[in-house]
Amino acid sequence: MVKAGTAISVIDDIGVLKEALVQGPFCNPLGETTGLAEDESQEAAQQHGRLVRELETAGVTVRHLDAQLYSALGFADARDWILERRISELKGDQSGSCDIISWLSEQPAQALTGYLMDGMYDADLPAGLARPHEGATQDDGWFIAPLANVANLGGWFCVIGGGVLLSQPELQQSRAAAITAGAVLNFAPMFDQSRFEFWLTADGAERSCPPLDVNDIAMPGERVCVAAITKGTSVRALSLLAESLFRENKAGTMLWLDLTGTDCACLDDCFLPLSRECLLVDMKLLKTVNSFVVRANHRGAVLAIEACRTSFVDELARSMGTADLVLIDMKRQPEPVADALTRLAPIVLSPGRIIAFEEHAAAFRLLEQHGVEIVSTFPGAAVSGQGKGPRGLMTALHAT
Template sequence: MTDHALGVHSETGKLRQVVVSPPGLAHRRLTPDNREELLFDDVFWVKQAIKDHAVFADIMRGEGVEVLDAMTLLAETLDIADGRAWVLDHRITRNDVGVGMRDDLRTWMEGLPGTELARYLVGGITVDDLPFTPSGMFGSYLGLHGFVLPPLPNFIFTRDNSAWVYGGVSLNPMHFAARRPETLLTAAIYRFHPKFSGKFDVIWGDPLTDHGLATAEGGDLMPVGDGLVLVGMGERTSPQGVGLLAEALFDKSIAKRVIACQLPRSRSAMHLDTVFTFCGG
């Protein structure tokens, strides 16, 4: 495919390149007990979902779209020494995995192939996966089958943790804690993978920063065209997030106008793209 500038300039323009994330280990680890905490309405048939996703990706390829697999991009990023170190530095912390287990877990993960490491970072790590006996307070608390790292089943929704708005991208501070690690993994891809590194501006957001009440998710961000951006403001994207994002868009001359659309704070209207979708220009 011919190289072209990265960006999304319309909700209905020709799609040339897209990042998708297929179902996998994270979804096999959804259960009736944990699905609500992980923001899923129900468990689903993962084997069939994988087949359906592959069909969907093939349909897009048939229309001339370059389909990039987020798991492959992440694995390739983790095969870059600096990329691997950056992810592990910020994902395998004492705050996340406790004092007693951090060093053993880090050593084990440093030795994994990129593909396997990506699978665990998204799919989660259970005590059963570990080649060592977990130690420390957290390790003792987990029992025989607990999650050392919880799975990220919502990583399949690639539009949410980052959002391309015209020629730049936001790295979104997400509303629910269950989704925030997704942004770190996507930021690593953008920062270290040669397909993205140095080829665009980050408009707003940093997964290493505590954004407080300022949250945003990509399903609420719609670059309509001609410098106009619609932003849903409801359950997932806060007024504080809208204000800071709009300020950044104006400061970087990326947008001319931002319209905030107030949404009900309900799951049925969790994102602006849940409420409506543009069908033509």
């Protein structure tokens, strides 16, 4: 149990990082020493361990998702909550799902944590509870499929002010990550005194949510929110978020970028705050795509969504109250600097102070010339499949 008054709050993306949630490539809720084969998996575990050490050296309290899930599963209501939702996501005949949920709920918390994170085969079910299939075995024999890309926890949820926003995949995609994150946030004792709210819904994991990817949300300054319309984030989701932020007085300005039809998978690919005045951007793209400003009336309700009358950058500078934004254009640099900037995605420890991968060293000199301090670096190729990061390997829980 955390002490009363523990804060779960993030003012913006470039505040002083105090507490973060991570997840290693292997489920190990009790932090036991394990012997892994000398292969890429071992290298990924070592690199993730290095990330944790660098964060802790910088004064960040590091929490682990599997340990928090394990602590939540010590409560019967948490087991019922997550199992009902995770089992309902499965395909096929669910006529025996109640019996299966009852059996799973009786398993030790460590075993159940492993099933929910690493997966469980049909063959692991007792003979009388085997799931009926239509024809051949589904999902390569998995009853509960493993959580995908679990080390990249940054895409699961983000904290905005005193609220938690969970990614909501499209209906045809797996919602297992959102459900698991929702269970941890709802039931882990660490969050008992946090007093945060969920956006967009009451418990964070309802099926009614329109699609939203938290990698399409940025807070470059206090009460300033930038969001992107992409394949993963709908206009409806952003409208609901705007209503919540304005109603709760968590944002004074919200700007949208329409990235549909571009090569950007998410907002992070073209817009990334590094300090109060310095941002990493793709200027050509920002000048090309449609941008919008969302305004609220005096009661906090969304009043209008209007096309920006000036450029997006001008609207952003006006919203942040500065005319001196430093914009590092990631695409207008010689190689290999441009490629390193495109993949940089660092962890911001405090304004202008970052942790980065060694693989992006080609960009460090340029960053330092713009006042950005590279506090520490470590290899990241094994722990980040797409070569980006380490921003995606953690979720900020508390930053001031």
